[in-house]
Amino acid sequence: MHLLVSMVMSTVRSSTTPFICGLDAALRVVSGKWKPLILFFLAKDPKRYGELKRCVRGVSDKMLIQQLKELEVDGIVVRTDYKEIPPRVVYELSPFGFTLADALIPLCEWGTEHTDIIEKALVRRVTA
Amino acid sequence: MHLLVSMVMSTVRSSTTPFICGLDAALRVVSGKWKPLILFFLAKDPKRYGELKRCVRGVSDKMLIQQLKELEVDGIVVRTDYKEIPPRVVYELSPFGFTLADALIPLCEWGTEHTDIIEKALVRRVTA
């Protein structure tokens, strides 16, 4: 289906929702500095908090927790607390989260394919 | 292809680039409050500045120009100034821009399909 078509469908819907197109809605879920990475690593397999933190290099506790919480209320991620001491908490994608991961594949491929061009462009944004 | 696979491919690449996965790169291009909408309307057909502004309801001149400029340096959008008075400037998607639009289709559909759930979740983000 052409982008136009899928967007027009959502425009029809927009009369009853605050979103004009589904793209808007979807981007609110995935935008956040560390969310792509979190999705990346959780798509692989469930992970304990500390384990995940080691994967997502450079993230602070505050940020990681915050982004995980948002993904959790969005229903993308499931948090399981084993109530042990020391704490053991496992994060994983929900089935809904996996549908999102699937929808992201083409975008991810597009990004991978054009990484160098995008990179140069981002530099140009500042320079020019 | 599974999300994992396409992401792992980009991870290999990441040794030479600042992006860990293509998703990161792609999201930098489309994130911006009005960019989804701009893509939406330009995917349909080329538009003059004022025409586009009327489509993207609520956007200010400053924002619209700014987002268009970024999309332009990113190579997504082409700007054509006809050097007339009063000014006539036309914006349209480049071929590269259309490849992006294609890659966004599944995400757009995903968003459209789950608009109501996402909406509720965004409210919950604030409440809880």
Next chain:
DNA sequence: ACAAGTATGCACCTTTTGGTAAGTATGGTT
């Protein structure tokens, strides 16, 4: 002279987002 029409620039402010560094909780181990 001057108003109309069109795309853009700029100065200033508010809001949102992200970052740093410290602190808390708890039961088992020493």
Next chain:
DNA sequence: AACCATACTTACCAAAAGGTGCATACTTGT
């Protein structure tokens, strides 16, 4: 009774993104 591991919290600050309103350019038609 001090200490460890682990997940999470908090207070505070910096940077980025977004918003408002006014200014500018220039030529055609009045």
